[in-house]
Amino acid sequence: MSTVTDATTSTRVPITGKEKRLLRHAMMPHMLCPGCGHGIILDAMLSVLSERYDSLDNVAFVAGIGCSSRIIGYIDACTLHTTHGRPLSFATGLKLARPELTVIVITGDGDGLSIGGNHLIHAARRNIDLTCVLLNNEIYGMTGGQAAPTTVLGAYTTTTPQGNTQHSFDAAELAKAAGATFVARAQSYRPQVFGEVFGQALDHVGFSFIEVMSDCTEYFGRTNRFGTGADMLMSQARYEPSIDADLTRRPTVEPIVNAQPVRPVLPTGLLYRSSRLTLEETLGVKGGRSSEASETSYYDGDQRRNS
Amino acid sequence: MRLIQGNEACAEGAIAAGCRFFAGYPISPSSEIAEAMARLLPKYEGVFLQAEDEMASLGAVLGASLGGARAMTATSGPGFSLMQEHIGYAYLAEIPCVVVDVMRGGPSTGLPTLPSQGDVMQAQWGSHGDRAAVALAPSSVQEVYDLTIQAFSLSESLRTPVTVLFDEVVGHMREGVDLSVPDQRSIGSRPRPTQPPGESFAPYRANADLIAPLPDFGRGYRFHVTGLMHDERGFPTTDTSIVAALLERLEKKVQVVKEMVAPESYLMDDASLVIVSYGITGRTAKAAVDALRNKGVKAGLWRPRLLWPVQDELLKEALAKADVVMTVEMNRGQWSREVERVVHDSALLYPLLKAGGAVITTEEVIDHALAVADGLSVAAGRRAPLKEAVSWVERGNETRMSVSANLNKKVDGE
Numbered sequence: 001m002s003t004v005t006d007a008t009t010s011t012r013v014p015i016t017g018k019e020k021r022l023l024r025h026a027m028m029p030h031m032l033c034p035g036c037g038h039g040i041i042l043d044a045m046l047s048v049l050s051e052r053y054d055s056l057d058n059v060a061f062v063a064g065i066g067c068s069s070r071i072i073g074y075i076d077a078c079t080l081h082t083t084h085g086r087p088l089s090f091a092t093g094l095k096l097a098r099p100e101l102t103v104i105v106i107t108g109d110g111d112g113l114s115i116g117g118n119h120l121i122h123a124a125r126r127n128i129d130l131t132c133v134l135l136n137n138e139i140y141g142m143t144g145g146q147a148a149p150t151t152v153l154g155a156y157t158t159t160t161p162q163g164n165t166q167h168s169f170d171a172a173e174l175a176k177a178a179g180a181t182f183v184a185r186a187q188s189y190r191p192q193v194f195g196e197v198f199g200q201a202l203d204h205v206g207f208s209f210i211e212v213m214s215d216c217t218e219y220f221g222r223t224n225r226f227g228t229g230a231d232m233l234m235s236q237a238r239y240e241p242s243i244d245a246d247l248t249r250r251p252t253v254e255p256i257v258n259a260q261p262v263r264p265v266l267p268t269g270l271l272y273r274s275s276r277l278t279l280e281e282t283l284g285v286k287g288g289r290s291s292e293a294s295e296t297s298y299y300d301g302d303q304r305r306n307s
Numbered sequence: 308m309r310l311i312q313g314n315e316a317c318a319e320g321a322i323a324a325g326c327r328f329f330a331g332y333p334i335s336p337s338s339e340i341a342e343a344m345a346r347l348l349p350k351y352e353g354v355f356l357q358a359e360d361e362m363a364s365l366g367a368v369l370g371a372s373l374g375g376a377r378a379m380t381a382t383s384g385p386g387f388s389l390m391q392e393h394i395g396y397a398y399l400a401e402i403p404c405v406v407v408d409v410m411r412g413g414p415s416t417g418l419p420t421l422p423s424q425g426d427v428m429q430a431q432w433g434s435h436g437d438r439a440a441v442a443l444a445p446s447s448v449q450e451v452y453d454l455t456i457q458a459f460s461l462s463e464s465l466r467t468p469v470t471v472l473f474d475e476v477v478g479h480m481r482e483g484v485d486l487s488v489p490d491q492r493s494i495g496s497r498p499r500p501t502q503p504p505g506e507s508f509a510p511y512r513a514n515a516d517l518i519a520p521l522p523d524f525g526r527g528y529r530f531h532v533t534g535l536m537h538d539e540r541g542f543p544t545t546d547t548s549i550v551a552a553l554l555e556r557l558e559k560k561v562q563v564v565k566e567m568v569a570p571e572s573y574l575m576d577d578a579s580l581v582i583v584s585y586g587i588t589g590r591t592a593k594a595a596v597d598a599l600r601n602k603g604v605k606a607g608l609w610r611p612r613l614l615w616p617v618q619d620e621l622l623k624e625a626l627a628k629a630d631v632v633m634t635v636e637m638n639r640g641q642w643s644r645e646v647e648r649v650v651h652d653s654a655l656l657y658p659l660l661k662a663g664g665a666v667i668t669t670e671e672v673i674d675h676a677l678a679v680a681d682g683l684s685v686a687a688g689r690r691a692p693l694k695e696a697v698s699w700v701e702r703g704n705e706t707r708m709s710v711s712a713n714l715n716k717k718v719d720g721e
Contacts, residue, residue, distance in 0.1 A: 024531070026506075027542055060524050062370070073531055073543070078524040080373060081533035082366065083396050089358065089366030094524060096354045096367070097328055097374030101525045119366075122359040285354060 019046030022056055024076040031070060035221070035229020037188030037214030038135055042071045044191035045133070048199050059102045062091040064116060067142050068108035068135035068214070085116025088123040088132065092279075095130050099280050099288030102202065103130040109150040110140045113169050117149075124178035124207050128279040129288055131201045131208045134171055137216040145219025156223045175209040176272045181291075182208035183272040188215060189236035190268075197270055205291040206278050213266070277301075308483045313448045313473065314381075316484050317407055318343030320455030321379050323488045326405070327353035328378035330367035332360055332386060335420040336475040337409035340381035361386035365393035369402045373532065375523035377459055381407035384426055385416060388433070395434030396534045397468040398557065401511070401519065403497055405458045407471045409478040412664045421664030422475035424586055424637040430470045431615045439558040442470040442615040443568065444585040448482035454612060456489060457568065464495030466518055467561055472614065474637065476587045476666060497521050504528045509539040511553075517560035561616060568613035570621060574600065578607025580680055581626055581654075583646050584635035585611050588667050592635050595672035602673075604680045614642060622649045631679055634658040635672055 023046065032039050049056065056077035063069030065084035072079040078101075082090045087105050095103045112120050112134045123132065139157055140146040146159040150171065154163045176183045182204040186194035194212060201208035215221060215232040226232045277297055280288035284301025311319070317340050321329070329344040331337075341357070348355040354371070358364040361382055368378040382390060387408045397404050410426045412418025417425075426433075430442040441461060445454040455471055462469040500520040502508060504527040513519045519539075522528040535543040536550040544550065573593055575581065580599070584592040589610035599606035609625045611618060626632055626646075632654050634643040643658040650656050659675040661667050 026540065027531075056529065057527050058525050073533075077529050078373075079529075079531045080370070080524070081531065081535065082369075083362075083392055083534055086362055086366045086393070089363035090370035090373075092356065092358075092363070093328065093330060093367030093370030093372075093378070094374045095370075096356060097371035097376040097378075098523070098525055101374070118359050119363055122363070283354060283356075284349070286352075 018050035019043060022046045022050055022053075022076055024074050024079075027073050030074055032067065033141075033216075033218045035215070035217035035232070036067070036141075037137065037212075037229075037233065038068055038071055040188040040191050041133070041135060041194060041212055041214060042074060044195045045198060046075065048195045048202070052202075058100065059104065060091075060094060061104050061106060062087045062094065063106040064108070064111035065142075066108040066111045066140070067137070067216070069106055069111060070142075071135075072106050085111050085114070086119055087111070088116065088119040091130055092123060092126070092128055095128055095288075096280065096283070096285055099129070099285050104202075105130060105132040107132065107134050109134065109136040109138065109169075109171065110148045113171055113174070114149045117174075120175065121178035124175050124180040124209065126279040127179060127181055127206045127276050129205055129207070129291075131198075131204075131210070132175075133198070133201075133210045133212060135212050135214045136171060137214045137220060138168075139216045139220040141216045141219055145216070145223060151220075155220070157219070158223070170266070171211040172209070172266075172271055175211075179207070179276070180209045180272075181206035181274045181276055182270075184208075184210045184270045185213070185266060185268045186210055187213045187236045187268060189213070189233045193268065200270060204273070205289045206276060213268075308485055310481055310483050311448065311486075312339060312481050313445075313451045313478045314339035314409065315343050316448045316452040316486075317381065317455050317471070317478075318347060319484075319486050320452040321405070321459070322347050322351060322353075323452075323486070324377065324456040324459035324494055325491060326377045326379050326459060327351060328356075328368065328371035328376040329353070329380065330356040330358045330364040330371075330378075331380050331382065332358050332364050334361075334383045334386045336411055336478050337381045337383045337386075337407065339478070340407060340409070344379075344381075361389035362393060365390045365397070365404070365406065368404050369393060369397055369400075372402050372404050373524050375526075377403070377463065379405040379407065379459075381409065383409050383411050383420075384413040384423075384429075387426055387429060391429070391433040394468050394470075395436060395438060398434070398438050398440075399436075399534055399536075400532050401466040401521070401557070402468075402532070403462040403466055403521075404468050405455070405462050405471065406468060407455070410472060410474045412662070418664045420475055422587065422637060422666060423662065423664065424472075424474055424588065424641070425662065426472060427614060427636075427638065427641040430472055437554055437558070439561045440470065440615040441465070441467060441561050441564050441613075442472050443612060444472050444589075444614045445477060445612065446473075446586050446589045446610065448477070448480060449484050450612070451477060452484050452486060456494065460495035461564055461567065463497045464518070465561055465564070466497060466521055467557075470615075472586070474587050480587075500528065510541045511537060512539040513556060513560070516563075517556050564613060565616060565618045565621070570612060570618065570625075571608070571610040572625060573608040573610070575607040575609060575625060577605055577628075579605045579628070579630045580607070580633065580676060581629040581631070582606065582608050582633045582635060582672070582676070583611075583622075583626075583642075584608070585614060585642065586637075588635045588637055591667055591669050592672050594669045595676060598669065598673050599676050599680075602677070604676060606676060617645045617649070619649055622646070626650055626654055629654045632656045633676060633679060634660075635667055636660055637667060638662050
């Protein structure tokens with residue numbers, strides 16, 4: 001249906017197979033549908049982590065409810081599968097109690113932007129030092145394909161049989177506006193790019209947010225006639241142009257037959273980066289990482305605590 | 308001894324119990340607890356977080372608890388409603404936490420800020436599904452301090468959420484309190500695994516006491532925690548026999564609290580009229596018992612400090628010799644139903660109920676008791692015909708009293 005040429009051949013995050021030892025094999029087989037983009041991201045995430053850690057003893061994954069959130073169950077780490085929309089609140093408490101841990105939140109578009117939208121903007125506002133990965137498949141997959149706040153106007157879902165009547169969110173813009181100090185967008189279409197920004201996000205001190213365009217073939221794809229999982233992956237090439245200088249090799253895409261409505265064109269790569277004091281620093285909580293901003297800030301959390 | 312408010316005593320009790328994490332959202336009449344925690348926690352290397360809402364408050368508390376901190380939140384009715392989701396989560400995932408609810412009148416935004424005991428049923432049945440709640444009900448500022456400490460002790464040792472319920476009067480009242488800090492070893496702590504980390508470790512494999520050892524996140528034990536029904540490894544399951552066994556264990560494991568929180572029994576040995584009341588109304592009732600004794604009525608008080616689970620056996624025993632049982636509650640009869648269930652047909656139940664924000668006075672309790680006692684000739688140890696007694700109560704006290712639907716039902720049935 002579509003032809004993609006000159007796709008990126010970046011191999012900056014090699015898939016070595018080392019990531020397999022970070023999997024929780026006792027939880028297999030996994031529950032993701034054939035063609036789902038989430039597994040690609042799980043694989044890319046573990047690839048990055050396997051380059052950094054032999055074991056995930058000091059990495060905690062926190063997730064909400066939905067297909068995206070379920071992927072933490074397959075990771076051999078401390079994994080906390082919380083309530084719908086609220087993983088960031090659990091993660092905030094965990095990180096403040098144990099600032100030395102690396103905390104990674106996995107959420108979805110319904111989980112993180114609809115029911116959990118408030119927690120997302122406040123986590124970003126506080127600039128707590130953790131990484132939030134939002135897998136955006138533009139639909140509620142687990143409950144059977146209902147419209148999400150990311151479903152584009154006009155798209156068909158089981159609750160929008162005449163086409164979606166609501167405008168959609170731009171998660172990355174939202175996170176940035178709310179105060180996130182690292183914002184990126186990636187795609188399951190190019191896991192290497194995800195791996196790269198994921199690594200940068202882990203290194204970033206402060207609230208890092210990555211929106212990942214993923215695909216729901218079973219519901220969103222089928223209902224909107226986007227074709228197979230592979231077709232949907234190809235269609236992600238529309239999420240161009242990248243604003244990252246390293247990611248300028250753009251695939252060209254021919255219009256996809258029957259693919260109506262057209263999915264929006266969004267920039268990918270690292271979108272925004274800045275430095276502010278983290279919540280741990282403003283609270284004076286010991287044991288966390290120091291942000292660049294702490295070197296020039298006059299604000300001293302310690303002083304506040306001792307007063 | 309220090310003269311402090313109930314809400315401050317709650318914060319002091321939490322600190323004394325080793326609480327080092329508090330997340331909360333402002334709401335009357337509980338805000339002073341958050342304010343006191345914000346002041347106290349930094350001095351103890353603890354963390355205070357003002358959250359964006361009550362769901363986030365308890366979510367953060369649970370995250371901190373899994374990190375190893377003793378953690379608490381405090382709220383009032385509307386916030387308590389919002390927290391029910393995470394109370395259910397904490398119960399199923401077995402994460403220790405203390406939730407304080409300083410009750411105001413409800414439903415909805417209700418009465419900010421007049422007292423109520425309207426969240427008693429919610430403390431047990433607020434979240435969906437079957438859950439065996441643990442809820443403590445202090446009636447004085449001293450008891451707020453002591454029971455907050457005990458709430459941590461129970462929550463940590465049983466791996467279950469514990470609610471401390473008191474009303475606005477107790478929360479805002481000032482009394483002299485002995486704030487001596489108990490020996491930390493006397494405060495229960497969460498059981499820790501004895502086996503080293505490894506694949507065979509199962510975070511939900513319970514010991515003989517039905518409690519499963521809980522390691523902190525990030526200490527070498529890698530495990531899964533979920534709000535889905537799960538097996539011993541914490542992995543999701545829909546195996547109906549595993550789920551049924553899990554629910555049964557969770558319910559059974561908390562029953563031990565019935566032996567750990569003693570009720571107050573006052574002049575109960577020869578009491579034929581027993582008042583059952585808790586919280587601030589329990590204190591009112593105690594004063595009324597003294598007055599009634601002076602008037603020749605053999606009155607006694609049974610005041611539970613533990614509302615959930617109900618201490619059925621103790622209550623049954625306390626009421627065994629009673630001719631008349633009187634419940635006194637600032638609501639439309641919530642815990643009265645539990646008393647009614649236990650009393651059954653052994654005695655007559657005359658609730659004194661008052662919802663709407665006004666406190667129940669000692670005089671009202673005395674009047675109600677006298678009306679009941681006169682009508683039933685309780686003082687003389689003789690039971691009057693039921694119909695006669697009821698008509699007396701209704702005739703003389705129609706405006707002041709609420710006679711329970713149960714009572715009317717019994718009369719109709721005769």
